[in-house]
Amino acid sequence: MKKVQAIDSHTGGEPTRVVIEGGPQLSGASMAERLQCMRSRHDGFRSAVVNEPRGSDIMVGALLCPAQDPDCLTGVLFFNNVGYLGMCVHGTIGVVATLAYLGRIQPGRHRLETPVGKVTADLEESGQVSVTNVASYRFAQDVKVCIGEGKAMFGDVAWGGNWFFLADAPDLDLSLDNEPFLTELTWTIRQALHEAGITGDKGQEIDHIELFGPSRRADSKNFVLCPGRTYDRSPCGTGTSAKLACLYADGKLRPGQIWRQESIVGSVFEGSVQLSQGLLYPRIRGSAYVNAETTLVLDDKDPFCVGIRS
Secondary structure, three states, X not given: OEEEEEEEEEEOOEEEEEEEEOOOOOOOOOHHHHHHHHHHHOHHHHXXXXXXXXXXXXXXXXXXXXXXXOOOOEEEEEEOOOOEEOOOHHHHHHHHHHHHHOOOOOOEEEEXXXXXXXXXXXXXXXXXEEEEOOXXXXXXXXXXXXXXXXXXXXXXXXXXXXXXXXXXXOOOOOOHHHHHHHHHHHHHHHHHHHXXXXXXXXXXXXXXXXXXXXXXXXXXXXXXXXXXOOEOOOOOHHHHHHHHHXXXXXXXXXXXXXXXXXXXXXXXXXXXXXXXXXXXXXXXXXXXXXXEEEEEEEOOOOOOOOOOOO
């Protein structure tokens, strides 16, 4: 019987479960290598933490690891109901809020290592967090994807720490009442991308689909389908990063200009971009709230000890 200590929070409605004690010991000189170690040797731990019966399909897990760079606060691996995420901005905000809640950090600037690079998080006195994400960019513009019965969607392929297909959909009802239709549509788009062989750079799978429409309280409203066929309750930090990269590429966003992105549940992130050595770095600002201190019990006799896998 094993016990795992975790802190639960939500960022704009999207949950994060940060494992602070009881996680596996991972080998590897980098966070990318540690992710591969966890995937190949400890994937049951991922499933046990975030899947039913302890978690849910929308839960995102974060495992803290010792940082390789002494200037970094911690390393972190993000995972969900079906696998692993290169980066997770809402999760990073949740990690920072969790560490502040535990009294391990104070307001100020903190750096974290992720499998796709180092990010910077500024914890404000108010509790809000601004994350300077990894360098982001648009990979392809106006990509056509056929979704059956003579229908097609056009969108951009962009990197914001994960791979996204982003499409403007001003005529769609981006509301919770319409969530079943939006989920089915975006899942169809993802499958169509796969069948058509449309990928990100170096053949990487596009596993996030993002639709945009008008908002009454922000610059736009989005619906984001995550890899596990669930929608993001937050405005999606890596998705907003990808959107900012596309806006900058189109000449519609200046460095430092604020872009406000609303989620389908009404939460809002503030985003902007900055340039450094020819690369574009999105900066996402939001808030996370701790809502539980959790002790997970992993009992080998439990037939669902490692969770119910999709």
